[in-house]
Amino acid sequence: MVVGVPKEVKADEYRVGMIPAGAEALVKAGHAVLIEDGAGLGSGITNEEYAKAGAQIVPRADQVWARADMIVKVKEPTPREWPYMRAGQTVFTYFHFAADKALTEAVLNSGITAVAYETVSDRSGRLPLLTPMSEVAGRMSIQEGAKYLEKPMLGRGILLAGVPGVEPATVLILGAGVVGTNAAKIAAGLRANVVIMDINLDRLRYLDDVMPANVTTIYSDAYTIRRYLAVADLVIGAVLIPGARCPILVRREHLKHMRPGAVIVDVGVDQGGCCETTRPTTHANPTYIVDDIVHYGVANMPGAVGRTSTFALTNATLPYAMRLANMGWAKAAAHDPGLAEGVNVVAGKITNKAVADSFGLPHCALQDAAARA
Secondary structure, rough: EEEEEEEOOOOOOOOOOOOOHHHHHHHOOEEEEEOOOOOOHHOOOOOOHHHOOEEEEEEHHHHHHHHEEEEEOOOOOOOHHHHOOOOOOEEEOOOOOHHHHHHHHHHHHHEEEEHHHHHHHOOOOOOOOHHHHHHHHHHHHHHHHHHHHHHHOOOOOOOOOOOOEEOOOEEEEEEEHHHHHHHHHHHHHHOOOOEEEEOOHHHHHHHHHHHHOOEEEOOHHHHHHHHHOOOOEEEEOOOOOOOOOOOOOEEEHHHOOOOOOOOOEHHHHHHHOOOOOOOOOOOOOOOEEEEEEEEOOOHHHHHHHHHHHHHHHHHHHHHHHHHHHHHOOOOOOOHHHHHHHOOEOOEEEEHHHHHHHHHHHOOOOOHHHEEEE
């Protein structure tokens, strides 16, 4: 199989879909690997390193897409890449379809097979290809939130840790999954007062056992969310429903009860976000103000720390990329039910029910789509 790795084109995206070790492994398995010129530079990886691993350096993105049977990326194809997609091709990347109907329609019209990192599961029901970037984003959310609480950034002028004689900030984390847990660890380490909320009591019991004393676990309901929003300096949106849009937990009318200059970092923005007033932003223009509340909505947060994120991501994705290359998507999915969960679209048919339900579009069983393809 010919595996192509184009350079990421999303604004301020410095990750790359494969490292030289991955290229070497695929080449040794008998595959050809095409790397777009300069694709790894944002992560500190040179063309020469890829070439030494056996990859071919290709001058332009359109050439990579035209020659590759499978594309391995980081972020969803952007409108400038949509014309490159072609029927029968497999694209393995983050898609986050539920937040982007135009992308969904473009993929359906292209005829590709879309294998989405964010819905691949393992035997325990976890999301192994989403986890490393959730870890990065969770930790970054506190770093970014602390910055935008500063007065020059239009925040409240609050030091997250406080100082002797002055109380620390209150951090409210909505969701106790991977993002929320990592955010809580960092916020607690910075000595903030941390409240983490979820509807999973077993998860809350676990976190109550392992988190330090400055982390309080609270069962999540609409009344309690409103109560804690009123005293929060920093709010982290860390809610995820695999393949589906995030539920709205923070309504616009809630903002008027929050402290002016408080900050919302909605990590789930690429799935629509859990705050009604969230919209996607970029690293170049990361924040905006609604009703005196600072909103941070960067949809590719881990892209800012490209080297760390690339190595963390590709450690997880390479085994799956190898299986897809060695067996083809249909056989690989048949052998691995968790990988099958990652197949969202096949030849114009939506095979992930959550994605189909998000837009009221027909859902097709994966086996039926594979047979037709």
